[in-house]
Amino acid sequence: MTHSPLLRHDQTLFRDPDVFEFTFVPDHLHHRDAQVQELAFLIRPARRGGSALSAVLRGPPGTGKTTTVRRLFREVTETTRQVVPAYVNCRHDRTPLAVYRSIFEQVHGYAPPPVGRHLDEIKRGIAARLRDHDAALIVCLDDANELIPAGTYNTLLYQILRLYEKWNVRKPGVFAVT
Template sequence: MTHSSLLRSDQTLFRDPDVFEFTYLPDHLHHRDAQVRELAFLLRPALRGASTGSAVLRGPPGTGKTTTVRRVFREVREETRKIVPVYVNCRHDRTALAVYRSIFAQVCGCPAPSAGRYLDEIKQGIAARLHDENAALVVCLDDANYLIAAGTYNLLLYQLLRLYEKWDVRKAGVFAITSDLALNLYAEADPSVRSVFHPTEVTFWPYTKTEVREILTDRARQGLYPGVISKVLLDRIAQIAADEQDVRIGIDLLRGAVQRAERDGRRRVGPDDVTAAARVITAPSLRSRAVELSAGERALLSRIAERSREGREMTSGAVFEAAREYLPVGKTSYHEHLNHLAEIGIVDLVPRVGKGREVRLRYDAGDVAAACGVRTKPAKTRTEHEVS
């Protein structure tokens, strides 16, 4: 390595490190035009003096739900005073008082007064400002499922959507976001809430690899100096993020790989940087998936990890023959277990030329074994007798 290829201590590979923060709003929102149009359509009546519509935004984590809403809200603030958009993170603010204090701060531009201990005082302050501005309120309840767990979901929806009944303001709109695909936020509402809560459902599907690569390429262009990462490695990161169905993993992995190269004083990211960063970043995702496995699926996965670590044959037939030596598993249940491991993204089942499929782990075999609660055996060293 030549001296010119090393960074000085006062140099950096990041043109703008903020580009890789999850709160960053990109200049261009890729592949969410349909969702933006849907939300804009719900807000448009307020520009004519009417009320805003409501929506439920559903999709897996890392599919752009929060970023899309925050981007739409930013444009609304820049272009009109007839709509007051408010964003509430329900992971942090779950009680009625906390949510209303957050709304007050954003509507009025200052913290709720310390004397405003009672909700009606805070609501009155919010309503007064909306009335003075003749503006419509729209509140985004991000991670609204946390309100359900806190027991405040129905109370808040009912009160927000009926503010107009007590104060002379327009009916508010609510955008409720959830990443829990098994949860129906509309069905969770009480009948009294459903009488005023008629949300449009806006779905956010996982990004494809091509879409992830475009998003990451844009982030690299804005946040890194030219030549820091190659197209080949960016493509590899995009594949990992697409497999995880979470673009945030790709952004975090890109940042982690660059930070590793920078710590070593190198001007370019290498394959080892991506590998090392991926092990750190994807491990929590692997563990969360492994927790949901049945005992039989976890036992099979640990055998797959061991065979992969030892470099043995990984056809589905060979894995089955090896597995049944240790596990009480029939062919039908074996294929059910194997297909489920593929469905949740821990293994790939790759068709082979001729017949059968090859079982490939998406993660490091040691990490998989650790997630299963077992340790893999060290890779076996072949003796001279075995080679001969």
Template sequence: MTHSPLLRSDETLFRDPEVFEFTFLPEQIHYRDAQVRELAFLLQPALRGGSAGSAVIRGPPGTGKTTTVHRIFAEVTETTKKLVPVYVNCRHDRTALAVFGCIFEQAFGYAPPSRHLDGIKRGIAARLRDEDAALVVCLDDANELIPAGTYNTLLYQILRLYERWDVRKPGVFAVASDLGLNLYAEADESVRSVFHPTEVNFPPYTKAEIRGILADRIRQGLYPGVVSKSLLDRIAGIAAGEQDIRVGIDLVRLTVLRAEKDGRRRVAPADVTAAAQAVRSPALRARVAGLSEGERALLYRIAELSVVGADMIGGAVFEEVQDYLPVGRTTYHEHLNGLANAGIVDLVPGAGRGREVRLRYDPGEVLAVCKPPDRR
């Protein structure tokens, strides 16, 4: 059957558009076998009548932490009632009442009838006793609980649920994308006495791994021939530069939508260029939003220096920023490492002259996103 070169209004390039949603849960988690084994190992004691272990799950954004937990929890729910896995998004639920309400709702399938914390806990404990089940709670973005002032309270109340309610000791998977934060160290003594987590690290995906994941999504979600191998390589390279698989998934979705809107059956290079701008700018804004005032000021000056083609070796940059950001070398290097950890600059070892500071983004984009601090 031959196809017209143009797409009809009732045709689509998407076989399954849900494959490109961030909430999509793939059947197989690629390139995370070691992390899956570690987390599954922590759940095994609960399947034999004991308690689940705890973990601190660390890695930059877009490295598969949440997807991996969801996949493991989905498989547990499908295969056994001996373990009650609960996922909590701490960006949305930060108070004890909200978190325990979330635990109740996922354990029972409906919202708690009581708005009193003790009543909710009593209901959760009854469910666990009736099923002779153990509880494991994933606190995703657990770092959000620290400024909210509820991190220690929630860990204490979840982990010590067994003391009052005669249930097995729950496990907690605490997830954080802030690599500079030690969630175990943030716990106070009363929590650390019952919180003994295994640290499970999720490194950034390589370009080859990102390409493999995107190729799998394209096979599932698009009709054949929509995205060429060369454009897939380009998209994978952009996502690898961002160190975020979500950028790649969103890029595929947006490029295909552009082609579809124009009635074309294949993605063109111009689609990738336009979509990359739409995806990268919000990603940059999100990264800049997490910087300290000093880091933001340094980033702005680095962008200015990049525009004029200045010497970008770390020592030379330090001298150039003194009139603009008068800090000592220790603070300067702390700020510089903060920019590197945020994924905005790369610090490339030089040939005897120290590290070269390279922006991952167009300096014009950085200047547009960063408001210049007051000069004095």
């Protein structure tokens, strides 16, 4: 008696294998409505021409902090040009230059030149784009605790939150995920 395989080479047990990708964001976040509403409340002033507020999102790994922020950022990007969300993975980008390069890329849609750019030039480019579009910046520093051993956590928070002083933009908000 020969058995045929349960699955052919072109079949899978999973309806949507993309759900296993790190960047996957579900359309609906179960049991996260309250958190999404709280974060949306912090962004609301920026949608009305003001400045975004900030928050620290704390909790054990795998509890939905990053997914909640990514889902909210996707919705903000789809519904308004008044707010420019920038997601920074601090496990990869730990230096001020790397963080600002990541922000620049998301604000402009392309990366700054790899060499020859001073940090202030990158900040100027970010600010110019925000001013041109009369938009507020909200930055998610995901795994922000990774910046502490690198010695850049306090510096980056201070610099991002005070961009408005030097560059004449609306006060940015920061979501620090730890």
